[in-house]
Amino acid sequence: MIITSYHPFAMQITKQHVLNALDEIDRVGIPRNQRSTKFCVVFNGVHYPPKCVLKRAYKSANGKDLSSLCGGPPTNDRLAAIDVIFKPILCPTKCGNTCKVV
Numbered sequence: 001m002i003i004t005s006y007h008p009f010a011m012q013i014t015k016q017h018v019l020n021a022l023d024e025i026d027r028v029g030i031p032r033n034q035r036s037t038k039f040c041v042v043f044n045g046v047h048y049p050p051k052c053v054l055k056r057a058y059k060s061a062n063g064k065d066l067s068s069l070c071g072g073p074p075t076n077d078r079l080a081a082i083d084v085i086f087k088p089i090l091c092p093t094k095c096g097n098t099c100k101v102v
């Protein structure tokens with residue numbers, strides 16, 4: 001995997017920020033329009049949508065919203081660069097995060 005200066009904000013987000021994001025999602029759920037379509041971050045057996053996780057981690061780190069974010073590799077590579085445990089997988093069941101959608 002190659003992380004270039006194209007991904008500067010990946011360096012500002014720490015593992016703790018991502019854990020904060022997962023905790024927030026556990027508490028408030030996932031907006032219907034932010035569900036996974038293909039990839040999931042799997043943590044403690046729970047599936048989370050990568051874009052939603054990265055957006056919330058960014059906000060936790062920087063206190064503001066990340067305006068635009070493309071799904072797929074741009075998101076997945078950033079999460080994997082923060083910590084390999086957050087590397088999204090191609091969801092075998094296309095779960096759509098149904099257990100957490102609000």
Ligand SMILES: [Zn+2]
Nearest residue numbers: 040047091095
């Ligand atoms: Zn899934």
